[in-house]
Amino acid sequence: MTDAHSEVADLVERKLIVYFDDAEERARDFATAIGYDVAPLNLAPNGWHLCLNESDLTLRHPDKQSMRLSLDDIRRRSLSGRRSPLSRACGVRDGMTVLDAFAGWGTDGLTLATLGCRVTCCELQPLVFAMLYDRIKRSEICSLNGIRVDVGELLADRMHCWDVVYLDPMFPLHPKTALPSYPMQVLADIADQSDTREIAEWSFECANQRVVIKNRIKDPPLIRSPDWQIRARSVRFDVYRANRN
Ligand SMILES: C[S@@+](CC[C@H](N)C(=O)[O-])C[C@H]1O[C@@H](n2cnc3c(N)ncnc32)[C@H](O)[C@@H]1O
Incomplete structure (x- = not known):
């Protein structure tokens, strides 16, 4: 060669x-x-x-x-505004900073940005990151940026803090539930797996107000019992007060 x-x-x-x-x-x-x-x-x-x-x-x-990733679902989701479960779980306010630790296609991160948050989206998998970066650019939202990084390393550095650290880790496809959307099936095919418990624990060091973990509605919390929970149709947001209050 x-x-x-x-x-x-x-x-x-x-x-x-x-x-x-x-x-x-x-x-x-x-x-x-x-x-x-x-x-x-x-x-x-x-x-x-x-x-x-x-x-x-x-x-x-x-x-x-x-x-390909469209922006239609972001527009649709932002219509429900700050009443949505994701928004209530994060306690969205104008200018609030959010670390979207496991950004994937950025659907949650972009939705939070359209609601007024300043969002940093982290994604480790290179193909996923490229698609995310392109989606962020097309959205033309300036309060949003994407970085290709292992979020565990970013948190371990303890150089930055955010008002909210939001975690939506990858869960294996569930044999008994309906297949997720095609983009989520592709994500399950290629996404990186990490020690999410460890990353969740580190995120408390870098959160000023809350750590929010998305979970399947019937699954036990990823770490200890949350301070409160917000339920949606098929997912649940476990909300923890941050240590740094
Ligand atoms: C369930 S998906 C997130 C879906 C996302 N909330 C959305 O709206 O599209 C989890 C993502 O976390 C990424 N990931 C896994 N470990 C990571 C790590 N250590 N650092 C950054 N990203 C990671 C995976 O590659 C995957 O894309």
Whole structure:
């Protein structure tokens, strides 16, 4: 293999490539912004990969339906405003700072930002992060930023604090419940798994007001009993007062 080929193979291995179809320059600008590289689509791997064309960024897989993220669900969710369970659990106020520790596709983080919060979205998985970053840019909300980081490391540093640390960890798909939406199925396929209990405990060191943990409605709390709970149709928000009050 030539050097150039082994470089590409190496990047493919680490999944830090934006493949381009008809929009090399656009792909290059986007990839540079997030520190990724670019390659033509004919070099794409057999698994999930990013593809940017003239119209949008998609997550593609040779054997599965492609996925793109719209902003419609964010608009819909922000219509219920501060009455929504997520908003009540976080105690949303204008200018409040929120760390969305496990941001995924950013649906919760973007919703909180549309309600007036200043949100930092953390995502570790490179493909998920690229999709999240693109969604944040398209939303044009300036009180929102995305960082590709292991949130455990960010919290362990104790360099920053937020009013609320919000955690929506990945739970294995439940055999008895209906399949989640396609984007959530894809997330279950590719997302990173972490020691969420440990991260939840660290988050108390960096929260000024609350730590909020999203859970399945019938599952026990991830850590100790919460100070209170807010229930939605299929999920529950466990709310903890922060130590730093
Ligand atoms: C259940 S999903 C979050 C869904 C999200 N609330 C949404 O609205 O789309 C959990 C996400 O946390 C990410 N994750 C897991 N461990 C992480 C870590 N240590 N640091 C940052 N992100 C992590 C996973 O890759 C996954 O995308």
